[in-house]
Amino acid sequence: xxxxxxGQTVRGKLLVTDRGGMFREAVAxxxxxxxxLARLLPLVDGDTGPDFPPPSVGDENIVRLPNLTGRxxxxxxxxxxxRLNNHDPRPVIYECDLSELQxxxxxxxxxxxxSLPGITGTARYLPAALLFGLQxxxxxxxxxxxxxxxxxxxxxxxxxxxxxxxxxxxxxxxAAELAERQWQIERIYWKLKMxxxxxxPRGIYRNVRRLPAADCREGLLWMEAAGLACRREGDQWEIVxxxxxxxxxxxVPLLEA
Numbered sequence: 001x002x003x004x005x006x007g008q009t010v011r012g013k014l015l016v017t018d019r020g021g022m023f024r025e026a027v028a029x030x031x032x033x034x035x036x037l038a039r040l041l042p043l044v045d046g047d048t049g050p051d052f053p054p055p056s057v058g059d060e061n062i063v064r065l066p067n068l069t070g071r072x073x074x075x076x077x078x079x080x081x082x083r084l085n086n087h088d089p090r091p092v093i094y095e096c097d098l099s100e101l102q103x104x105x106x107x108x109x110x111x112x113x114x115s116l117p118g119i120t121g122t123a124r125y126l127p128a129a130l131l132f133g134l135q136x137x138x139x140x141x142x143x144x145x146x147x148x149x150x151x152x153x154x155x156x157x158x159x160x161x162x163x164x165x166x167x168x169x170x171x172x173x174x175a176a177e178l179a180e181r182q183w184q185i186e187r188i189y190w191k192l193k194m195x196x197x198x199x200x201p202r203g204i205y206r207n208v209r210r211l212p213a214a215d216c217r218e219g220l221l222w223m224e225a226a227g228l229a230c231r232r233e234g235d236q237w238e239i240v241x242x243x244x245x246x247x248x249x250x251x252v253p254l255l256e257a
Contacts, residue, residue: 198236
């Protein structure tokens with residue numbers, strides 16, 4: 001429809017129906033016709049998986065790269081030009097010792113293999129690729145003299161991307177189980193929050209409908225790993241002071257793959 005002389009702002013949404021469950025099958029399988037999915041790292045937006053941490057107190061002093069959009073366009077154009085330059089086909093090389101980082105990274109990927117099968121091969125060189133891309137962005141235009149970046153920040157960003165991809169896969173394959181686990185942990189959290197002192201697991205699940213003893217124990221262990229609850233002597237549990245339950249900001253997976 002015509003928007004008028006001044007135009008109007010619209011926000012589009014994409015709805016995809018998969019009545020045959022083909023996408024679920026593609027996500028679950030990493031071989032055959034859908035094997036190409038195992039060679040890609042899903043980039044997840046929206047509310048799926050852990051969110052980026054909030055800015056710290058000292059972030060206002062960070063010198064940021066200006067005009068990132070323009071830098072990105074310039075860096076991509078230069079890379080295309082290098083690929084098509086048959087007169088000087090030498091590759092662009094940045095020398096950097098990544099031996100310690102790569103060893104840590106491979107250990108991390110091995111730990112994520114159950115949640116994201118094939119990720120060890122798929123994301124093997126992700127930190128190096130991110131560092132290369134960052135160097136191209138830095139060199140695409142003039143950089144402020146006081147600008148600095150830290151390699152451990154690039155590694156943390158790479159870990160974050162993998163964790164969000166793993167959370168998205170778990171959500172697609174185990175949506176019902178994920179919702180049930182969140183419901184159980186919320187009940188356990190508020191039970192401990194409202195308690196005067198610590199509680200035994202039996203004192204939690206006996207007063208919560210549809211909460212089996214085994215699920216209560218798993219929920220408590222998850223809260224312990226997430227830093228929300230602590231275990232005292234005699235299997236007494238209590239909430240950690242100041243703990244806030246926020247699934248979006250927690251890196252501990254709710255379900256095992």
